[in-house]
Amino acid sequence: MVTIKQVSEKAGVSSATVSRVINDTGTVKEKTRKLVVAAMEELGYRHNVVAASLASNKTNTIGYVVPELHGSFFGAMMGGTEQALRAARKHMLIATGHSDETIEKAQIEALLSRRCDALILHVEAVSDDYLVNLVQQGVKLVVVNRYIAEIDDNCISLENVKGGYLAARHLLDIGHTDIAYIAGSLFKADGINRLTGHKQALGSAGIEYDESLMYEGNFQAKSGAEGIRALMARGKPFSAVACANDEMASGAMNALREMGKRVPEDVSVIGFDNVDFASYLSPGLTTIDYPVTQIGTMAAHWVLDRVYGKGSHEFTHVVEPRLILRGTTSSPE
Template sequence: MVTIKQVSEKAGVSSATVSRVINNTGTVKEKTRDAVMAAMAELGYRHNVVAASLASNKTHTIGYVVPELHGSFFGAMMGGTEQALRQAKKHMLIATGHSDANIEKEQIDALLSRRCDALILHVEAVSNDYLVSLVHQGVELVVVNRYIEEIGENCISLDNTLGGYLATRHLLEIGHTQIAYIAGSLFKDDAINRLNGHRKALAEANVAYQEGLTYEGNFQARSGTDGIRALLAKGAKFTAVACGNDEMASGAMIALREAGRRIPEDVSVIGYDNIDFASYLSPGLTTMDYPVQKIGSMAAHWVLERVYGHNRYDYEHILNPRLILRGTTCSPE
């Protein structure tokens, strides 16, 4: 096995210089860096990550738990994290929790057993108390898309109640009063908070909330289609539908067209998340912007600052959503 000493002799520099090049620490002249890289390539040197981690007590690996790998939302979030970590020469291990408390705990334990230096957690089923206890045990972790007051400094999330409120307020402001709502899975905090925001906007406008105009989906497109079909099948009357995310909104649009309803002339539709495909629907989907890539990047910088001592980064622990107006909403005819 080729050693750092052999690389240093080949490049004509000290072993300390080779170590700085490998770990991307300290200042090394570009000419010197090129000489070290050339020597490593010629000798076939491979950095022994295990040995280095034992010496430094750091693996330079961050564990990431997400509910699933399906859809654009999680890809955008993880993409924001991966880009920031890659630039810092760190690595990411991804695990899925499937919104099941036991699986989420198993995945967290598995990542910690692999000596991850920190965890980024988008978990939906484990309790707040469990996450608080991890922090108190000294586990370096940041929770995304969920706010827990006791460990607020470890959380980066969106104000989903405000988002649900703003979405429905937009429909009310353009004249709708018969507003259906397709919610995400109502055991999840973000789905509950968005529905609460919807109800708050109705109450503020003195419009009665009707249980019969609400359908519980599961954040996937098919449940948006199923929701509209179910509402129409029971004769529900509505001129607009607010959806808990863009995927369900896209599914709702399919079902509305199947039923001969024009969008937005007959029924206005608003989504939530502003994922990539929202602007490519026809018409483009009016939605609430969820800066998910920014949240992913912030989570990475939280880890880089707290665990590796990188430069201080300005965080927004609770971000505000904003309305994105496109072509799926208009005043009722």
């Protein structure tokens, strides 16, 4: 096996210089770096990550737990994280927790057993106490899409209540009073909080929340379509529907069209998240912006700052949502 010493002799530089090139630490002149890289390629040198991690007590690997890999939401979030970590020569191990407490704990323990330097956690079933205890044990972790007061510096989340409020407030402001709601899974914090904001907006307009105008979906497009059919079957009229995410909104729009309803002329639709496909629907989906890529990037920066001491980044631990106006909402006819 080729050693760093052999590379240094071939390139005519010190072993320390070769190490700086390999680990991208310290200042190395570009001409010297090219000499080292050429020597490594000629000799067939491969960096022994295991040996290096034993020496430095760092694996340069970050574990990432998300509920699932389905849909564009988690892809956008992980994409922002991966890009920032890759630029810093760090690696990511991804695991799915499926919103199940037992699975989430098992995945967290599996990543820790692989000596990940830090964890980024989008977990929905484990308790706040469990996460607080991990931090107290010295585990380096950042929680995304969840706020826990005891470890607020370790959290990056969206103000979901405000987002739910903004969506309903927009519909109220353009004249709707009969507003249906397709919720996300109500065992999840973001599902609960977005519905809470919706209720607050109705209350602020003096409109009593009507349980018969709410359908609990599961954040997937199919449940948005099922929600529209269920709401229509109840016979309670509505001129607008707010959906807890864009996937369900897209499903709702399809179901409305299948039933001969025009969007937005007959029924206005608003989503939540502002995922990439929202602007490509016809008409483009009015929605609430959840800057998931930005939050993923901030999670990576948290790790780079707190674990590796690389740079000093500004953090917004609670991100503000904003209304994105497109073509699926209009005043009731």
